[in-house]
Amino acid sequence: MTTHAHTAERLTADDWSGGTFPYHIGHKKLGMWLFIVSDALTFSALLIGYSYVRVSSDQWATPFAFSPSILFSTSMTLCLLASSFTMVMAVAASARRDRRKARRWIGATMLGGLTFLALHIYEWLHLIEEGLRPFGLAQGSAFAKEWTERWPQASPLFGATFFAITGLHMFHVLTGVIYLGYIALRIRRKTHEDVEISGLYWHFVDLVWMFVFPLIYLLSVDFHPAVH
Amino acid sequence: MSTRFASLGNLVKKQDLILNAVCLLFAAAFVVMALSNVRRAGNFFSIDSLFFTLVSLMLAGIFMIIPLMWAYETGLLRNLFAAEGDDAVGEAVPVHFEGTTKLFLSILGFLLLLTVIEVFLAYIQVPLALMLTILIGLSLIKAALILAYFMHLRYERMSLVYTLIPMLVICICLLFIFFPDSFRIFNLRNYR
Amino acid sequence: MEEATTPIEPSAAATEVGAAGTDAHAEAAAAHAPHGHHGPPTGFIRKYIFSIDHKVIGIQYLLLAIFAAFTGMFMSVLMRLNLTWPGHKWTILETIFPLGAPGGVMTPEFYLSLVTMHGTMMVFFVLTTAPQGGFGNYFLPIQVGAEDMAFPVLNMLSFWVTLVGLLVLISAIFVEGSTIVGNTDFVNNFLGGGGTGTLGPIGGWTGYPPLSALGKVAGPGQGAGATLWITSIAIFCIASLLGALNFITTLLNMRTRGMSLMRMPLTCWSWFTTAILALLAFPVLLAAGVLLLLDRHAGTSFFIPGGLVFNDVVQAHKGGSPILWQHLFWFFGHPEVYIAILPGMGATSHILSTFARKPVFGYRAMVFAMFAIGLLGFFVWGHHMFISGMDPRTSIAFSVLTLSIGVPSAIKTFNWLGTLWGAKIRFTVPMMFAIGFVSLFVAGGITGLVLGQTSLDLFIHDGYFVLAHFHLVMGVAAIFGMFAGVYFWFPKMFGRMMSERLGQLHFWPTFIGVYCIFVPMHIMGIVGMPRRYASFQEYDFLRPLDPLVLLVTIAAIVTAAAQFIFLFNFIWSIFKGKRASGNPWEATTLEWVTPTTPPPHDNFGGHLPTVYRGPYEFAVPDAPEDYVMQTTPDAGEGNVAAAGAGQGSGQGVQGSSGNGHNGQH
Ligand code: HEM
Numbered sequence A: 001m002t003t004h005a006h007t008a009e010r011l012t013a014d015d016w017s018g019g020t021f022p023y024h025i026g027h028k029k030l031g032m033w034l035f036i037v038s039d040a041l042t043f044s045a046l047l048i049g050y051s052y053v054r055v056s057s058d059q060w061a062t063p064f065a066f067s068p069s070i071l072f073s074t075s076m077t078l079c080l081l082a083s084s085f086t087m088v089m090a091v092a093a094s095a096r097r098d099r100r101k102a103r104r105w106i107g108a109t110m111l112g113g114l115t116f117l118a119l120h121i122y123e124w125l126h127l128i129e130e131g132l133r134p135f136g137l138a139q140g141s142a143f144a145k146e147w148t149e150r151w152p153q154a155s156p157l158f159g160a161t162f163f164a165i166t167g168l169h170m171f172h173v174l175t176g177v178i179y180l181g182y183i184a185l186r187i188r189r190k191t192h193e194d195v196e197i198s199g200l201y202w203h204f205v206d207l208v209w210m211f212v213f214p215l216i217y218l219l220s221v222d223f224h225p226a227v228h
Numbered sequence B: 001m002s003t004r005f006a007s008l009g010n011l012v013k014k015q016d017l018i019l020n021a022v023c024l025l026f027a028a029a030f031v032v033m034a035l036s037n038v039r040r041a042g043n044f045f046s047i048d049s050l051f052f053t054l055v056s057l058m059l060a061g062i063f064m065i066i067p068l069m070w071a072y073e074t075g076l077l078r079n080l081f082a083a084e085g086d087d088a089v090g091e092a093v094p095v096h097f098e099g100t101t102k103l104f105l106s107i108l109g110f111l112l113l114l115t116v117i118e119v120f121l122a123y124i125q126v127p128l129a130l131m132l133t134i135l136i137g138l139s140l141i142k143a144a145l146i147l148a149y150f151m152h153l154r155y156e157r158m159s160l161v162y163t164l165i166p167m168l169v170i171c172i173c174l175l176f177i178f179f180p181d182s183f184r185i186f187n188l189r190n191y192r
Numbered sequence C: 001m002e003e004a005t006t007p008i009e010p011s012a013a014a015t016e017v018g019a020a021g022t023d024a025h026a027e028a029a030a031a032h033a034p035h036g037h038h039g040p041p042t043g044f045i046r047k048y049i050f051s052i053d054h055k056v057i058g059i060q061y062l063l064l065a066i067f068a069a070f071t072g073m074f075m076s077v078l079m080r081l082n083l084t085w086p087g088h089k090w091t092i093l094e095t096i097f098p099l100g101a102p103g104g105v106m107t108p109e110f111y112l113s114l115v116t117m118h119g120t121m122m123v124f125f126v127l128t129t130a131p132q133g134g135f136g137n138y139f140l141p142i143q144v145g146a147e148d149m150a151f152p153v154l155n156m157l158s159f160w161v162t163l164v165g166l167l168v169l170i171s172a173i174f175v176e177g178s179t180i181v182g183n184t185d186f187v188n189n190f191l192g193g194g195g196t197g198t199l200g201p202i203g204g205w206t207g208y209p210p211l212s213a214l215g216k217v218a219g220p221g222q223g224a225g226a227t228l229w230i231t232s233i234a235i236f237c238i239a240s241l242l243g244a245l246n247f248i249t250t251l252l253n254m255r256t257r258g259m260s261l262m263r264m265p266l267t268c269w270s271w272f273t274t275a276i277l278a279l280l281a282f283p284v285l286l287a288a289g290v291l292l293l294l295d296r297h298a299g300t301s302f303f304i305p306g307g308l309v310f311n312d313v314v315q316a317h318k319g320g321s322p323i324l325w326q327h328l329f330w331f332f333g334h335p336e337v338y339i340a341i342l343p344g345m346g347a348t349s350h351i352l353s354t355f356a357r358k359p360v361f362g363y364r365a366m367v368f369a370m371f372a373i374g375l376l377g378f379f380v381w382g383h384h385m386f387i388s389g390m391d392p393r394t395s396i397a398f399s400v401l402t403l404s405i406g407v408p409s410a411i412k413t414f415n416w417l418g419t420l421w422g423a424k425i426r427f428t429v430p431m432m433f434a435i436g437f438v439s440l441f442v443a444g445g446i447t448g449l450v451l452g453q454t455s456l457d458l459f460i461h462d463g464y465f466v467l468a469h470f471h472l473v474m475g476v477a478a479i480f481g482m483f484a485g486v487y488f489w490f491p492k493m494f495g496r497m498m499s500e501r502l503g504q505l506h507f508w509p510t511f512i513g514v515y516c517i518f519v520p521m522h523i524m525g526i527v528g529m530p531r532r533y534a535s536f537q538e539y540d541f542l543r544p545l546d547p548l549v550l551l552v553t554i555a556a557i558v559t560a561a562a563q564f565i566f567l568f569n570f571i572w573s574i575f576k577g578k579r580a581s582g583n584p585w586e587a588t589t590l591e592w593v594t595p596t597t598p599p600p601h602d603n604f605g606g607h608l609p610t611v612y613r614g615p616y617e618f619a620v621p622d623a624p625e626d627y628v629m630q631t632t633p634d635a636g637e638g639n640v641a642a643a644g645a646g647q648g649s650g651q652g653v654q655g656s657s658g659n660g661h662n663g664q665h
């Protein structure tokens, strides 16, 4: 909420001796960066927890067939990556004060996010239908039959880690889309910094997926898919 | 001066084209997805198959919105949106912002390439330990690219980087101290 | 201290820009800045309830903490009573908690839920809330010369989220088995069911699984109450996170002109370090809490190993590890104890220097020690897990690292003593509490060295020795820091002095009382008295301790009673205390230069101060008084620079800025 004159004044003195923004960035941006650091730790803790239970278990199910499961999640990844790109373009447009373009690029970003969400939810529904549950496997489901045969010692925590981590990520994507929507709607009243900050958040969500995707999906590839 | 503005205008046009191309590409991909589903589904009228087709088509439609709007705007009613008021465009001083479309595109290309490599590793069935190492390595590179270019950290003060990154990295490394215990649980269980 | 004597001047900034006109412009902008933020609110609700003024929020936090502290203290006295006279009928208890104390006799489960509530309340809602949320909120912006926090609305949100957390926590002791809300459909289905015969969660403030992860099958005290307990913790995490990023941003971005990092009061450094710890520790607890809730309500088994049998029923859970929870919890837990104690250290340094009328001994060393403690604080969580079945090789590493925290702690202690050495001390009440803090910190810290060694800890773990250790070093020491802060800053917060006489009357019983409570506990611990036991009737080898147990209880009651003197003093002084001047303690930092007392809405009345020197310039030779305010320009060269700010002059000035102010980061 600082005025421009105020900002300019703060940028003049020596970086660390007070009366300045030491990083030459405003409050909101610094705040968002700090939030990202702390949120990154939440995800790290979850991913470490997942690795911990996976390492300590006798066997870990690897049920994702390359086609279609991995290809499907790859297309989700592409959506997110593309949306990250469109977000950069939105920020660049907003830096040129071209708010109309910025809004449109943000719209494209939201589309990428929504696509991701739709695909993800479809995937979840599909897995749930097959019998995957947070607590293990639904009794008598397709998975239950297959898994007892192929991974008799498998830890029941596969579903737990999968749903917990992707669920939390999905929640972040959802909030991101809503946040972007808010920014896009009111873009005429928003400063460039606001757009940039929403971009930071969006890229962070993308960044987290860059770890979730290999660790949760690619490391659970089914090397010898059962022939149906 | 005037040449600079001209090149800016070109850039804007180029951006429009890229945006529309990206959208069209996505739309096309989804149409292909829907079609292939129709072709491959044994029983087209199963819930699964219907859902898949419909969602794909819907998504394709959504991605078409932007190119359609663009065509509408440029071709037919150029002033429809301009009348709404272009308050900020042109008058205010542009904020200093580094990075060109070309740069961002090449970063995107890199990220896509790395992703493809990762997926390819899954395809050729690399042993788990090796796979894990490579995946983590590639993911770190991807994260660094996103941080540096998309999140613009490269163009910020170095002091910001020094403030944020070490504390995060230290904490994440510390979390790795958990692992001796998980190995130990595994070994205790499998003493045989 | 070198840079403390070197003047810094705003005109250096102006010369960078170039023209004098720009400087005038900047000056106008600076004057204008506070109003750009937000205007003073009107109306009772916006002003006092949903206020976004950091000062009001600080006081709200403080009141919340005082409420929680008295509730927690009440519970601790109840526990002591039960330990000393087990089986005694306290009829009044039955009326409040018919299930917890049927016939007025406390059940063991009720005792345990008191332990849990006491611990959680004290750690989260007193020690994390008051020093940081309360004093930090009120004084950090003022001490760095800002008109408010960086995110005022977020600040308000943090407080209200904290309050919700507290309410949820309190409700935890009432849902389970209570006749008022107990066993309704909501409790049974949604919160995971009421058990019988107990009230509230019994898992302790650490909530160890597998019992806490299983829900009500695990027995009484693990049903709805435990769910609410975890929920409350998760809510608190979010509030603390928001608070922490607000603090860090404010401190980094909003320091006024001349307030370089090395000119900040040590209180600001401590709040800063604390905020960083909170920013990095709470997200991990949040993740752990989410997983624990999933275990309880989604049937997952992150923390539950296979093969557990309850009531002859084998539990379906398998594959998880309780040690994972311990790791996650203590990864947060140890930084948390520093979150509790660091602001106390900051306040103590500040107050010692003020009343010893001497600069803090080794300011730079103090700052580095503080950061070293904060950093090392992340490396040592394993010392809580020596007997958990953790890998013994990691134990060794944790043990060594734990002992190494002794080094920065000792640096701080010696610097405090160095500050006091040879000083003409003014024995005011805040000073007495600050000295009490040093004493308690040392007393509790020494036993920390004992507990940090794996071999010794294996013997005394989970007993009264540990209890005594952490109460001294974390609990009571931090509380003393808070008392020191309240007595010290009260004049600024409410514009009136607290009664010195009542303060002394409060200090002595409290100081002697806490030693009488916690020193005997060390002995009990060495004899073998285990922690979290409702009664020791069955253990003959503990009989000889009975007189000590009685002594501790009497001391606890006396200490608790003495706190009402404080409460009375606090409330009475708000309305009837002697009017305070703007700077009653003759201190030097920015909170004492505000135009009015209490400070106006924007703290400095529209003109942010400019800082010319370090925070603790007492006993300055040749100064007119024995202290020099941070805003006082130096006589001579610096003064010229300050006066010449408008003309953009100052040739020698730029050089001095270059010398005095580099290398802070
Ligand atoms: C009047 C002063 C106090 C007294 C008499 C007191 C007494 C007690 C007692 C009797 C217990 C339970 C011991 C057991 O059966 O295991 C306990 C536990 C505890 N107290 Fe205090 N306490 C006091 C102040 C504090 C303060 C200021 C703190 C702030 C940190 C605190 C934090 C705790 C914690 C964390 C526990 C452990 C709870 C658990 O085992 O989960 N106490 N206290």
Ligand SMILES: [Cu+2]
Binding pocket: C333, C334, C337, C380, C381, C383, C384
């Ligand atoms: Cu510890």
